[in-house]
Amino acid sequence: xxEDREAEGSGQERPRTAADRxxxxxxxxxxxxxxxxTGKGRATPSRGDAAPxxxxxxxxxxxFLREVxxxxxxxxxxxxxxxxxxxxxxxxxxxxxxxxxxxxxxxFGLGINAVFGS
Numbered sequence: 001x002x003e004d005r006e007a008e009g010s011g012q013e014r015p016r017t018a019a020d021r022x023x024x025x026x027x028x029x030x031x032x033x034x035x036x037x038t039g040k041g042r043a044t045p046s047r048g049d050a051a052p053x054x055x056x057x058x059x060x061x062x063x064f065l066r067e068v069x070x071x072x073x074x075x076x077x078x079x080x081x082x083x084x085x086x087x088x089x090x091x092x093x094x095x096x097x098x099x100x101x102x103x104x105x106x107x108f109g110l111g112i113n114a115v116f117g118s
Contacts, residue, residue: 055063078086
């Protein structure tokens, strides 16, 4: 596709990757082999090869519990009216399903008795 644009004379090559479209990659001729660079023209620093320090079990447990509490604060809890409504809907649905399965069991039982006799 880029050859088509160059042949048309627009002079612009179509970006091949998302990084190219965002302007994060420089042209392959300026830095060689399409190296990824930041906006200031230098490579992104690495985090190093050293293994990260592992926190103690107690501190990890405390962090986990803090994050759980933080997530629970984000929850939109139902009002009492909504809770009662949802509970009634669930109970009606479960009652209907129990009655339906019981009816199917009874019908299949009659069918088995009719076929095999008792």
